[in-house]
Amino acid sequence: MSVAFLAQFCxxxxxxxxxxxxxxxxxxxxxxxCxxxxxxxxxxxxxxxxxxRIEAGVKIEPKDAxxxxxxxxxxxxxxxxxxxxxxxxxxEGNWISRAPTLQRKAILLAKVQDEAGHGLYLYCxxxxxxxxxxxxxxxxxxxxxxxxxxxxxxxxxxxDIGAIGWLVDGAAIMNQIPLCRCSYGPYARAMVRICKExxxxxxxxxxxxxxxxxxxxxxxxxxxxALNRWWWPxxxxxxxxxxxxxxxxxxxxxxxxxxxxxxxxxxxxxxTVPQAEYLGLRVPDPALKWNPxxxxxxxxPIAWEEFNAVIRGQGPCNHERLAARRQAHExxxxxREAALAYAAKHQKQDAVA
Amino acid sequence: xxxxxxxxxxEVFIRSQHGVAHKHVGSLHAASAEAALCAARxxxxxxxxGVSIWVVPSAAITASSPGExxxxxxxxxxxxxxxxxxxxxxxxxxxx
Numbered sequence: 001m002s003v004a005f006l007a008q009f010c011x012x013x014x015x016x017x018x019x020x021x022x023x024x025x026x027x028x029x030x031x032x033x034c035x036x037x038x039x040x041x042x043x044x045x046x047x048x049x050x051x052x053r054i055e056a057g058v059k060i061e062p063k064d065a066x067x068x069x070x071x072x073x074x075x076x077x078x079x080x081x082x083x084x085x086x087x088x089x090x091x092e093g094n095w096i097s098r099a100p101t102l103q104r105k106a107i108l109l110a111k112v113q114d115e116a117g118h119g120l121y122l123y124c125x126x127x128x129x130x131x132x133x134x135x136x137x138x139x140x141x142x143x144x145x146x147x148x149x150x151x152x153x154x155x156x157x158x159x160d161i162g163a164i165g166w167l168v169d170g171a172a173i174m175n176q177i178p179l180c181r182c183s184y185g186p187y188a189r190a191m192v193r194i195c196k197e198x199x200x201x202x203x204x205x206x207x208x209x210x211x212x213x214x215x216x217x218x219x220x221x222x223x224x225x226a227l228n229r230w231w232w233p234x235x236x237x238x239x240x241x242x243x244x245x246x247x248x249x250x251x252x253x254x255x256x257x258x259x260x261x262x263x264x265x266x267x268x269x270x271x272t273v274p275q276a277e278y279l280g281l282r283v284p285d286p287a288l289k290w291n292p293x294x295x296x297x298x299x300x301p302i303a304w305e306e307f308n309a310v311i312r313g314q315g316p317c318n319h320e321r322l323a324a325r326r327q328a329h330e331x332x333x334x335x336r337e338a339a340l341a342y343a344a345k346h347q348k349q350d351a352v353a
Numbered sequence: 354x355x356x357x358x359x360x361x362x363x364e365v366f367i368r369s370q371h372g373v374a375h376k377h378v379g380s381l382h383a384a385s386a387e388a389a390l391c392a393a394r395x396x397x398x399x400x401x402x403g404v405s406i407w408v409v410p411s412a413a414i415t416a417s418s419p420g421e422x423x424x425x426x427x428x429x430x431x432x433x434x435x436x437x438x439x440x441x442x443x444x445x446x447x448x449x
Contacts, residue, residue, distance in 0.1 A: 064419045110399075119395050126363070126379045133382055134359050190379070197400070339384035341361065346385065 059185040062128035065070040070254055073247065075129050076145075077256060082122035083140045084148035087321050089115045092164060097215050100158060104144045108161065111201050118194045119193055120341075125186040141326050147238055152246065152315030159226035165205015167234040167272070173193075174268045175238065178258035186323050187256070206275065213279040220280070222349070227276065228284045235299070236307040238265040269297045362411040363389040367403035373377075375407050383408075 035160075042326055047067050053060070060066055089112050096112065123133055139145035155161060176198065178193040211221040229311035239245055239261040251257035257265075276283050287300030309315065360382040366375035378397050383389035389408040398406070417425055433439050442449050 061419070063416065113395075114399065117399065120381060120396050121379060127380075132359055193379075306407070336360065336384075339388060340358070343385035 043126065050098075051064060051253070059188065060183050060186045061263045069250075070256075071129050073251065073254070074184055074187065075126055075131050075255060078122055078126040079130075079131070079139070080138045080146050080148075081137070082119045082126060083145055084151065085115050085119035085122060086140070087147045087151045087325065088168075090321055090324055091151055091153070091317075092161060093273075094155050095161050098158070099161075109205050111165070111204060114197050114201065116352050117218045118190075118197070121190040121193055122187075125184075127189045128186045131136050139331065141322070141329060143313070143322060146311065148237060149310040149315060151321060152318045153233055154230070154317050156229075157222050157226060159209065159222040160230070162205045162208030162212065162223065163226040163230040164321060165201050165203075166209055166275070167205070167230050169198055169201040169205060171237045171268055173202060174264050178264075179256075181255075181258060183255035206279075209279055209281070213281060223279065224281050227281050231284050232303065232306075232312075235265055235269070235302055236304075238262070238268065240304065240307070266296055269299055273297055360384045360388075363393070363408045364411050364414060365389075365393045366403035366407040366409065367393075367397055371404055375405065378402075380411060386410075403438055 018308045046065060050065065050067055050070070050324045052058075060070075092108060092112050092115075096105060096108050099108050123136060126136060127133060136145070140147070155164070173195060176191050176195050180188055180195055182191070209223050209226070212219040242248065242260045242262045245261055248257060248260065252260075273283055273288065285299065285300045289298050290296075310318070313319075357448065361384070362380055362382055363386075364380050365378050367378045371446045381396055383392050386408060390406060393406050393408055397403070413441050429435075
């Protein structure tokens with residue numbers, strides 16, 4: 001019988017039992033007095049052991065030894081992901097007050113609240129790697145940190161809210177489901193929660209477009225226009241083609257990226273095209289064609305110069321998005337300060353009482 | 354940009370239904386315990402995930418270190434007799 005499960009009952013033991021002379025003399029490392037403590041740094045010699053652990057499918061946890069490059073790459077990846085969730089609220093927030101019905105409004109509110117929640121799960125996961133929330137926010141607001149370039153496109157009509165849910169969240173789900181199995185425990189656990197919630201987002205988007213595409217000619221045209229504008233940026237969300245993807249090989253070895261950019265993009269196209277057909281909408285790609293030999297859709301060339309320009313800050317809304325975040329952060333400063341002052345005052349009063 | 358220090362970090366534990374233990378679900382920043390409880394409700398129970406919430410200052414948690422894994426947990430491995438399956442029970446003997 002396996003006794004591995006016993007370990008979970010032993011987490012409160014502070015000292016090993018006395019009668020175990022056979023245990024090799026591992027120097028006892030004093031417990032770091034915080035769950036979110038800085039982890040031990042790994043020497044180059046232990047990198048191989050680390051890689052072996054990853055290949056054995058053992059999750060890496062916050063205080064485990066890890067190569068510095070793994071830690072840095074993960075901080076970049078998780079924080080970019082968190083920033084994307086936060087900035088991603090802005091294009092949709094634009095339509096909360098203009099949703100066509102009260103029910104659509106309530107649903108959109110719940111969806112945008114989820115995005116805030118996803119940002120918070122991810123910031124916390126990033127913080128377990130020894131970076132502070134303040135640092136992460138400062139890097140977003142200074143423009144140093146990136147977020148998903150798709151959120152630099154404007155939401156011009158209500159149909160755009162449908163297209164974001166269906167396509168952008170659909171693409172995000174495709175990216176995120178494999179990450180539920182990634183090697184870093186806190187990130188994988190955050191992704192599990194997020195994926196459960198994203199499926200609501202994708203369906204509410206499809207539902208918006210379904211209503212429009214079954215509506216008047218003007219409503220159907222609005223849905224088509226949204227698909228025309230969001231299709232290509234959604235395909236770009238999977239990142240550059242595999243042969244140009246800068247960090248892919250190492251990230252895949254570390255299992256913080258599990259499927260290649262092109263592989264995920266293909267999967268997305270294959271599952272989305274039939275959905276567009278159901279809606280009676282035309283995918284804006286004249287080269288799009290089912291390839292029976294490959295068993296996949298072939299697509300036309302992607303305008304990577306546009307993707308790169310948006311990443312460089314030349315998208316339609318880059319400036320507006322960051323300005324809105326900075327404004328919100330500055331406007332909220334007094335609240336953050338007041339809450340701390342209030343908590344300190346009450347702590348003092350409790351101490352006196 | 355303000356220079357206000359970060360709100361303290363709290364670990365959040367949720368009892369998902371009556372009769373089961375609270376389980377760690379994540380963490381969040383909040384100025385006070387009460388605020389942490391409110392935030393935990395919004396962040397971690399938007400879909401009926403819980404019937405009870407605990408928040409604990411992260412700094413108050415003492416955790417075992419990965420380096421202690423062997424001395425802590427290895428002793429359990431060579432005491433398989435703690436499991437009832439270790440013992441051979443004669444087939445004639447019932448209710449044991």
